[in-house]
Amino acid sequence: MSRKNTAAAALAALADPTRRQLIERLKAGPKAVGDLARGVPVSRPAVSQHLAVLKAAGLVRDVAAGTRRVYEIDPKGLGAIRAWLDDMWGDALGRFGAELDKEKDDTV
Secondary structure (H helix, E strand, O other): OOHHHHHHHHHHHOOOOOHHHEEEEEEOOEEHHHHHHOOOOOOOOOOOOOOOHHHHHHEEEEEEEOOEEEEEHHHHHHHHEEEEEEHHHHHHHHHHHHOOOOOOOOOO
């Protein structure tokens, strides 16, 4: 999958407020599904489904810890979003600089 497609999948996954809330909870470190489900306004099975979407988008990864699944943020997925934003920002700054150069040439 290209970086653009990876970033698009990650951004689409983050469009859901419950998924963003799960990512926010994972900022503090790895957590089991049960811990993530506490205080979220959806059922535990729904939390597992949301985590599956986040995992498919490359935003989280999981490991087995006995009978539990422990999730953590996958930096590679966030890196894809950041790289996409950096590309967008770089293009925008380039166009802005070209416009400034054009205005400077027009005033001379």
